[in-house]
Amino acid sequence: AQLDIFAQLAGKKYFGTATDNPELTNASYVKQLENVLDFHQLTPANSMKWENTEPTQGNFTFAGGDQIVEQAEKHGQIMRGHNCVWHQQLADWVTDGNFTKPELLAIVENHCGTLVRHYRGKMYSWDVINECLNDDGTFRESIFFNTTGTDYIGVALRTARAADPHAKLYINDFNIEGQGAKSTAMINLVKSLQKEGVPIDGIGVQSHLIVGEVPSTMEQNLRDFAALGVEVAITELDIRMNLPATPALLQQQKEDYTTVITACQNVPECIGVTLWDWTDKFSWVPGTFAGQGAACPWDENFVKKPAYAGIIEGWLER
Ligand code: G3I
Numbered sequence: 001a002q003l004d005i006f007a008q009l010a011g012k013k014y015f016g017t018a019t020d021n022p023e024l025t026n027a028s029y030v031k032q033l034e035n036v037l038d039f040h041q042l043t044p045a046n047s048m049k050w051e052n053t054e055p056t057q058g059n060f061t062f063a064g065g066d067q068i069v070e071q072a073e074k075h076g077q078i079m080r081g082h083n084c085v086w087h088q089q090l091a092d093w094v095t096d097g098n099f100t101k102p103e104l105l106a107i108v109e110n111h112c113g114t115l116v117r118h119y120r121g122k123m124y125s126w127d128v129i130n131e132c133l134n135d136d137g138t139f140r141e142s143i144f145f146n147t148t149g150t151d152y153i154g155v156a157l158r159t160a161r162a163a164d165p166h167a168k169l170y171i172n173d174f175n176i177e178g179q180g181a182k183s184t185a186m187i188n189l190v191k192s193l194q195k196e197g198v199p200i201d202g203i204g205v206q207s208h209l210i211v212g213e214v215p216s217t218m219e220q221n222l223r224d225f226a227a228l229g230v231e232v233a234i235t236e237l238d239i240r241m242n243l244p245a246t247p248a249l250l251q252q253q254k255e256d257y258t259t260v261i262t263a264c265q266n267v268p269e270c271i272g273v274t275l276w277d278w279t280d281k282f283s284w285v286p287g288t289f290a291g292q293g294a295a296c297p298w299d300e301n302f303v304k305k306p307a308y309a310g311i312i313e314g315w316l317e318r
Helices: 005-009 021-025 027-033 063-074 101-118 143-148 151-163 181-196 218-226 247-266 306-316
Strands: 014-019 041-044 078-085 125-130 168-173 202-205 208-210 231-242 270-275
Touching (some): 063 078, 078 101, 078 151, 078 231, 143 151, 151 168, 168 231, 181 218, 202 218, 247 270, 247 306
Parallel strands (some): 014 270, 078 125, 202 231
16 A cells, blocks of 8 residues: 655655666656655755766756756655765866865865755755765865865855755765764764854765664664754665575565664654665665665565565654
8 A cells, every 4th residue: 555655744754765867767767756655855866966067167067957856846846955065976177186275165165156056946955065074083085175174064065055045054974874983073073063153954864774784873873963953864775785685684674774764753853864766776786885785665676675664664653
């Protein structure tokens, strides 16, 4: 039976999915993507990233991102923008340009400002800063950090605020699902931004998880983040396993999806959950982790796995 998750939530939290432009040519895929009983929100997996939006300096291309926004608008799905500043899928001209600190800060300002302004009024939120921390809690040595220290973070956030005052501005990262060094570093980063008067509205908890290994401190960690006075979102949820998928693994995966959804459901400031695509057919996992996959709630043939029922259970638990 199809359950209208949105009605159950009474509009309080969203549930959504990443999608990507090549996938929109698959009619069966699009049919489920447009099912607003399941998905109230979309995130572009690739088309708003730097290499796709400013492939050469000052030349902006928004066609791919615009297509995802139009897709979402057809059925009133809200959008998360992803992302302004990331060390991956970055245009080569940025990495190889040997820019000085003032030059690179101006480049960040121009990129974030132009990108966020283009989608002004159309985005619920933006992942302004993506993956700026290492797992040990130190700052990642990206071209941005190596050239500007942490100054690029404030510049990007202030620029995004000016470009679209209504969009919620996020810092987004992985391995911050449970308590630990990286989550503590995220808390310290947000505190220091707040102290400096830099706008920051949310922490994005990516949640690329492994079956059987959902951190036991996840709900408390979301509360710790929320205690900063920001909202939190599960932004890129998938739960991978070693292949082949067995009934036992699929059952554990179902329970793991319930655990994650319940954590968000139980924390008032957790505003929503986004799958990092809903079907195993288009999951990034097998391409990155050899021998692993089956991470999504729908299988490669768009058939619901036990995980789907696990998600419903999570939303209904209270
Ligand atoms: O666009 C090219 C295409 O021209 C070429 O023919 C093809 C051949 O490999 O590659 C295409 O680029 C791929 C791109 O996705 C678009 O499909 C890249 O190889 C591939 O590496 C890239 O992967 C993306 C990945 O980010 C890059 O790190 C995934 O789709 C995307 O889902 C993934 O998303 C990230 C989030 O943005 C941040 N958090 C982690 C998450 C998973 O890595």
